[in-house]
Amino acid sequence: MSGSAGFSLPIQVVEAAGLTAWLAEDHSVPVVSLSWSWPGGAALDPAGQEGAARLAAALMTEGAGDLDANAFADALRDEAIGLDFGAGRDEFEGGFRALAPALPQAVRLARLAMTEPRFAEADIARLRARAIASARQMLEGPRGRGSRAFWAAAYPDHPAGRPSGGTEESLAGLTEAQLRAPLTRHLRRNGGLRIAASGAITAAQLTQLLPQLFGALPEAPAEALPPLPDFRDFGTQVVPVAAPQSSVIFGQPGIAPRDPDWEAAQVMLRILAGGGFTARLTRSIREQRGLTYGIGAGLDSFYGQAVLVGSCATANARVSELLSVLREEWARMAANGPTSEEMDEAIAYLTGSQPLQFTDSRRIAATLLAMQRNDRPLDWLTRRPERLAAITRDHAASLAKRLLQPEGLSITVAGQPEGI
Structure with missing residues (x-):
């Protein structure tokens, strides 16, 4: 490796x-x-x-x-x-x-x-x-x-x-x-x-x-899981909590792990909301305005589906400003997609960091289990670099337009936010 x-x-x-x-x-x-x-x-x-x-x-x-x-x-x-x-x-x-x-x-x-x-x-x-x-x-x-x-x-x-x-x-x-x-x-x-x-x-x-x-376990069919309904867009809700800061959780429907655009979504979301200081949300919300210490979002998969969900925290007086910038960045990515330079950086990072996921046997076994759960072929990991390299800026931009819903973000604010 x-x-x-x-x-x-x-x-x-x-x-x-x-x-x-x-x-x-x-x-x-x-x-x-x-x-x-x-x-x-x-x-x-x-x-x-x-x-x-x-x-x-x-x-x-x-x-x-x-x-x-x-x-x-x-x-x-x-x-x-x-x-x-x-x-x-x-x-x-x-x-x-x-x-x-x-x-x-x-x-x-x-x-x-x-x-x-x-x-x-x-x-x-x-x-x-x-x-x-x-x-x-x-x-x-x-x-x-x-x-x-x-x-x-x-x-x-x-x-x-x-x-x-x-x-x-x-x-x-x-x-x-x-x-x-x-x-x-x-x-x-x-x-x-x-x-x-x-x-x-x-x-x-x-x-x-x-x-x-x-071998000693009984033989019996698996119980069926209750079908997962569509993610309900509930707008913005406030949960009163006596605290100097508010916790903000935001989300919307994602795409299933079996969706052909799953990896294109990983690239696009790395640029919008991934780890590190190059992500747009980190630059605009933390670096430029000092609204939060950290913010990120990604696809959380369960029941064979996924929700695009993220979180951050900010002072109660600045929640409204943070949400405004969050929606602006969400909308900008949906409208214009990533730049070519952002694509190159994200693909290089995801490709280069892949071997770091397999530094011990327990992580490898967990990855093999996740691959089975998501119906991945045996060569899924080996061929991942070439699949990432094949994702174009236009592909990522088209996916962003399809996936991101700036007006449909569901937001929970727990704290004592001002102005919302």
Whole structure:
């Protein structure tokens, strides 16, 4: 993986016992990472039980089989194994990283966590208290209050608009049976299971590992996710929060990861709102006017779709000015697109920085999993530089005109803004 033009990540497809995994083999360091996921996550939490999937995932490593929470943690620590489970908005995930000699123990503990989690009463109480404290903390400042209000307004009456980590009320009411239910909904040998591996493991070793890790899980189809409705344009809303600054969250419908213009969108958005001081929003809002310390926006993908969403913070007295400049820059890009010089810089950056995404086995495994989720071909990464190079200024300008909606930006301001 040297040089942008010569970047490559050979991927093997490994099949065993009806299971399929993508493998990026690399023996330069004796570390193996495995990542896997099922569709669902918080999307399948029943109304009133928000946070059940995330709390259940956290409990899976709090003891399993004949190992209580302390013994399980000791077993992981003794072999330097990192094992975790999690639930996002539309995925339930698991994964581990281990030294190659500890791979059998990592497989044993991960299988035990998936098939015999203990869910001891004391562990439930401890992790529930931690989750409730986190939910409370989210609502203490403008940023958390604004984020919750933004998504609730964009997707009312849909799981995408609910806090995936739950609320104080929903978490407090969860019973052990309700916490075990997400495991029944997700942990299946088929049912949409995606698997990715990276590091010091051969295809032959992975072939033996797959049935050992997942073979004891039941066979059942995946539960269907509730269809994602269109993003609702809710205009501008203010969430009163007593604070010297306001948190601003802005967004609009995006394009799906499977859209042919996905990468052209990455280039155009790098120029408009990406990281670094060359982005238009940073120059006009931070550098020229000093309205914020940082501002950025990008495509947030879930449910097979994406929302173009960004955020920043500014003094209450300057919110109106910031929003005016934001809309002006949004409209200018929509009307005229990027310049040729901006295109050259953005494409060079995205091409040159690509290898930096693959500096360790865990990040590589996560990338392979995301590629499967988005139906990418095996050579997606290898051919990315040539696809980026083929994006013209006219193409990016046409996309900007199609995608950006300066009059349709939905904006949530949490704080005590003046003039709006």
